[in-house]
Amino acid sequence: QKEVEQNSGPLSVPEGAIASLNCTYSDRGSQSFFWYRQYSGKSPELIMSIYSNGDKEDGRFTAQLNKASQYVSLLIRDSQPSDSATYLCAASYNFNKFYFGSGTKLNVKP
Amino acid sequence: DTGVSQDPRHKITKRGQNVTFRCDPISEHNRLYWYRQTLGQGPEFLTYFQNEAQLEKSRLLSDRFSAERPKGSFSTLEIQRTEQGDSAMYLCASSSSGTAQETQYFGPGTRLLVL
Numbered sequence: 001q002k003e004v005e006q007n008s009g010p011l012s013v014p015e016g017a018i019a020s021l022n023c024t025y026s027d028r029g030s031q032s033f034f035w036y037r038q039y040s041g042k043s044p045e046l047i048m049s050i051y052s053n054g055d056k057e058d059g060r061f062t063a064q065l066n067k068a069s070q071y072v073s074l075l076i077r078d079s080q081p082s083d084s085a086t087y088l089c090a091a092s093y094n095f096n097k098f099y100f101g102s103g104t105k106l107n108v109k110p
Numbered sequence: 111d112t113g114v115s116q117d118p119r120h121k122i123t124k125r126g127q128n129v130t131f132r133c134d135p136i137s138e139h140n141r142l143y144w145y146r147q148t149l150g151q152g153p154e155f156l157t158y159f160q161n162e163a164q165l166e167k168s169r170l171l172s173d174r175f176s177a178e179r180p181k182g183s184f185s186t187l188e189i190q191r192t193e194q195g196d197s198a199m200y201l202c203a204s205s206s207s208g209t210a211q212e213t214q215y216f217g218p219g220t221r222l223l224v225l
Contacts, residue, residue, distance in 0.1 A: 008150070032212070043201060043216035044153065088152045095141065095205070095212050096166045100152030 003027055004091050006101035014109050019076040021104050023089030026070070030091040030099075033065055035074045038086045038103065047087075048074065079108045112136075114217035116202050122223045123192055130188045131220045135204030142185050143214065144177055145201040153201055159185060160207070192224045 005024045013019045025033075032051050036044035048063040050056045050072070056063045062075040072091075076083055086103040115134045123129050135142050140161050145153035156175065158166040161182040174192075179185040189196055199221050203214040 004152075006152075034214075043218055045216070046213050049213070090152075095207065096158050096160075097155050097168075098143070098153075098214070099155065100145075102150065102152050 002101070003099035004089055004101035006087075006089050006104050008102055009105040010107050011104055012107045012109060013079050015079060015081060017079050017108075019079045019083065019106055019108070021074040021076075021087050021089075021106065023072045023074075023101055024070055025072065025089075025091045025099070027091065027093065027099070028067075028070065029093050032092045032095065033063070033072045034090040034092070034098075035061075035063060035072075036088040036090060036100075037083075038088055040086075044088055076106075079106075081108050081110050084108045114202055114204050114215050116200075116217040116220050118220055119218060120221050120223075122225065124225050125192060125194060127192055128188065128190045129192055129222065130186055131200055131202075131222075133185045133187070133202030133204075133217060135183070135185070135202070136206075136215055139204035139206045139215075140182065141205045141207055141212075141214075142179055143203045143205075144185070144187050145203065147199045147201055147219075148197075156187070189222075192222075194224045197222055197224045 035047045038044045050063040060077045064073045088103045089101040092098045142159040144156040147153045159179040174190045199219045202217040
């Protein structure tokens with residue numbers, strides 16, 4: 001079992017819709033969670049970090065964390081074609097080691 | 111800040127050769143990470159430095175891999191006796207402890223092809 005699991009997709013949504021990306025993790029000791037966006041051929045870039053149960057909003061992005069269910073999600077509102085990328089979920093216990101999921105490919109259709 | 115830089119960007123080598131990659135983190139970032147990423151997978155953690163101390167090393171890392179960060183600034187990753195399975199993108203990331211988000215900034219990566 002991988003430390004962080006994601007559906008590989010692709011997830012296709014029309015422009016303007018809400019994209020919902022999900023992630024589960026196996027280590028209950030994980031304390032910090034991250035969503036990265038990776039365009040093809042590029043390096044990952046951080047979108048959101050979340051440390052506490054509940055929701056965290058930043059612009060069109062909302063991260064949700066449920067530690068009891070070991071579940072992290074990312075909502076992208078008003079999806080744009082430029083949001084088309086692979087989204088990586090990551091978990092860390094103490095910032096000494098990060099576990100990444102295999103990523104979910106998102107396609108936003110104009 | 112000019113961002114995290116990595117050198118070389120591409121490396122082609124023959125099986126059995128040794129290769130060394132360099133990472134220059136964002137200045138004054140004390141945390142430095144090495145990852146390996148293959149097609150269709152997320153980055154796989156290899157090792158972590160805080161300043162010059164190597165504090166974490168993946169169990170998946172064989173003895174052929176070694177990393178250093180001698181003065182707490184740049185870091186090198188060496189692969190000895192390369193194998194075809196070592197072909198991957200090698201990513202370096204840095205961050206600063208004590209900041210609000212502990213944001214990791216990734217370098218552009220070194221793409222390794224072992225023939």
